[in-house]
Amino acid sequence: MQIWARELGLSQIGVSGIDLSSAEPGLQAWLDAGFHGSMAYMPSHGLKRARPAELQAGTVSVITARMDYLPLDTPTDWQARESARSLQPGEAVVSLYARGRDYHKVLRSRLQKLQHRIAQAIGPFGHRVFTDSAPVLEAELATRSGLGWRGKHTLVLSREAGSMFFLGELFVDFALPETPAVAAHCGQCTACMDLCPTQAIVGPYRLDARRCISYLTIEHAGPIDEALRPLVGNRIYGCDDCQLACPWNKYAQISREPDWLAREGLGAASIADLLTWSEADFLRRTEGSAIRRIGHKRWQRNVALAAGNALASTAVSAAERLALCQALTALAQHPDAVVREQVAWSLARAQ
Structure with missing residues (x-):
């Protein structure tokens, strides 16, 4: 099955059982602390996330998959280059995973093809594919099946692949031998915790999503906390800082x-240029991209916030400053109150 997976472009697969009861106390404590922020679907699903058989009746085993996502043109010094982009305030930064095609579509397709290969070998069976699209404890299943260990930033880490990969699952209604878990190798390192711009990693293996830039720019629909806005910098969709820091x-x-x-x-663009995207431009340029799901208004809010941070920087040229102010002024009467308030805050940063 590992050979089939690789032929389909998957980097690694493993197998986990479905008894995740030991993960339930940690999940409940995270929810009780309110760390899920405005993601109301988290508490509404509750402990169902830790109970695969409740998500898909008859599930006996879970095939987990890793799919690496650093693109072909990634330079060898990519970590240093990506880290340096935060020092270029006029340039917009999109998280590495979101610069290409929507991973939900790609990974789901590969897992469905894997299911078809298995069915050809053993006959029809009950199944369901998940790619970050339902209340699944992906990281828990991945670590139990040996794809890696849970890093202090809460992402799954692999000795062979770091953390730059997507996770997906194929729930099946027949028993498979489980693959053994691997040992954790973070040791005393706290690089991810130390570098997080907003200190969202409040302790080892504890993430307060309400402070996380990925949550703020993707999941959160309302105004972003003013105290956190300067810390967002030029990140307009997601944040890779904890991964860039990880050795x-x-x-x-x-x-x-x-x-x-x-x-x-999406790879490299000026904030001023992105501010001029109309909704039609946004929909055209993000077709088939994970970014499209946040919608044009939230995109404008994010880019406007980054523009305000650029205007507050001394590293922005006079020409860039003028372009940013003009683009923001054009949005000053935006019909959406959240965007309008963000634009006003950003223009005030130019004073």
């Missing part, structure tokens, strides 16, 4: 998947 990512694997190549405007 294990020197082993991150380059993928041969063409779908991960960055689209125009």
